[in-house]
Amino acid sequence: MALRAVSALTWGLGGPGVGPLRSGTFLRCATQHRLEKMPSSIGFPEASRRPFSSHRILVDVDQSHGVATMKLKNPPVNSLSLELLTEFVISWEKLENDKSCRGVILTSNSPKIFSAGLDITDMYGKNAAHYAEFWKAVQEVWLKLYTSNMVVIAAINGSSPAGGCLMSLASDYRIMADNPKYTIGLNETLLGIVAPFWFKDNLVNTIGNRASEHALQRGLLFPPADALKIGLVDQIVPEDKVQSTALSVMSEWLKIPDHARQLTKTMMRKPTADRLLKQREADIQNFVSFISKDSIQKSLHMYLKFLKEREK
Numbered sequence: 563m564a565l566r567a568v569s570a571l572t573w574g575l576g577g578p579g580v581g582p583l584r585s586g587t588f589l590r591c592a593t594q595h596r597l598e599k600m601p602s603s604i605g606f607p608e609a610s611r612r613p614f615s616s617h618r619i620l621v622d623v624d625q626s627h628g629v630a631t632m633k634l635k636n637p638p639v640n641s642l643s644l645e646l647l648t649e650f651v652i653s654w655e656k657l658e659n660d661k662s663c664r665g666v667i668l669t670s671n672s673p674k675i676f677s678a679g680l681d682i683t684d685m686y687g688k689n690a691a692h693y694a695e696f697w698k699a700v701q702e703v704w705l706k707l708y709t710s711n712m713v714v715i716a717a718i719n720g721s722s723p724a725g726g727c728l729m730s731l732a733s734d735y736r737i738m739a740d741n742p743k744y745t746i747g748l749n750e751t752l753l754g755i756v757a758p759f760w761f762k763d764n765l766v767n768t769i770g771n772r773a774s775e776h777a778l779q780r781g782l783l784f785p786p787a788d789a790l791k792i793g794l795v796d797q798i799v800p801e802d803k804v805q806s807t808a809l810s811v812m813s814e815w816l817k818i819p820d821h822a823r824q825l826t827k828t829m830m831r832k833p834t835a836d837r838l839l840k841q842r843e844a845d846i847q848n849f850v851s852f853i854s855k856d857s858i859q860k861s862l863h864m865y866l867k868f869l870k871e872r873e874k
């Protein structure tokens with residue numbers, strides 16, 4: 563198996579914004595329309611579309627089908643900066659509160675990069691208060707995605723290292739562009755940092771313990787075909803079919819009655835989400851003290867330098 567690495571080195575029912583069952587779920591489900599036919603592109607008729615956007619997040623809601631497409635837009639590499647994460651949470655809450663929205667396709671506005679992961683500049687050379695705020699936002703985005711009532715499909719249209727991979731892992735289904743130049747994986751160890759327990763839990767739940775041990779320790783980044791083999795993604799398709807495949811997979815998922823699917827998702831994911839929720843503050847303090855260490859700051863500095871100087 564060809565492995566590539568960049569070398570160089572709420573649940574709690576009622577909890578704000580992360581509860582798995584929004585009030586009225588059962589009532590709404592009983593009257594919900596089934597999705598019989600989905601358009602093959604995002605060219606929805608104007609009347610049924612409701613786009614909204616912020617600086618770094620573009621959202622297009624197809625109200626007649628109940629599906630939103632959310633695009634990350636943070637050039638040049640869609641890094642998950644504090645600003646992007648904050649805007650993500652605001653947009654996500656808007657979708658969660660939109661009764662017509664049952665599913666979200668998460669993708670990137672950039673053609674080659676789904677997301678370069680957490681913005682390293684938010685973890686380097688800042689003060690403890692900044693690190694704490696940043697990490698809280700990372701936790702919040704993961705909790706929102708992982709515990710969402712909506713069907714979440716990641717349309718991975720480019721490379722997806724570290725935090726980008728985490729966002730995909732938190733989705734219900736992953737479709738990746740079949741281009742061997744793209745990679746996906748939790749490569750934290752290559753930066754001299756450590757994926758926290760909840761990144762690890764999400765990976766183990768997806769690809770199993772042994773494959774996770776191997777992938778995490780070596781910081782492996784998998785090309786699409788290998789990611790498919792180990793179950794890190796569910797499907798690989800030609801680059802120009804990622805969005806249309808996501809729409810047709812979504813239509814299949816939305817045939818399942820919402821209440822049954824949501825309760826099943828809760829049953830599967832609640833223990834993992836609860837583990838973070840129970841020690842959220844301690845996890846923030848762990849992050850702050852880990853990332854503030856001189857040795858870790860030095861590793862991040864070296865990695866940023868490597869990224870800037872490497873041959874393209």
Ligand SMILES: CCCCCCCCCCC/C=C/C(=O)SCCNC(=O)CCNC(=O)[C@H](O)C(C)(C)COP(=O)(O)OP(=O)(O)OC[C@H]1O[C@@H](n2cnc3c(N)ncnc32)[C@H](O)[C@@H]1OP(=O)(O)O
Nearest residue numbers: 641678679680681682683723724725755756849852869870
């Ligand atoms: C005991 C346990 C305690 C645990 C406590 C917690 C510990 C901390 C846990 C932290 C978890 C971290 C998760 C992460 O997500 S870290 C980020 C990891 N990401 C990467 O390694 C990806 C790096 N980037 C790339 O590989 C490439 O950029 C990419 C393939 C995405 C695109 O390549 P391309 O050639 O198109 O673009 P460039 O490399 O030229 O990049 C353009 C500019 O963007 C800058 N860049 C890239 N990635 C990042 C990033 N993640 N953050 C910030 N900036 C980034 C890059 O430097 C270039 O900048 P310049 O234009 O200035 O040169």
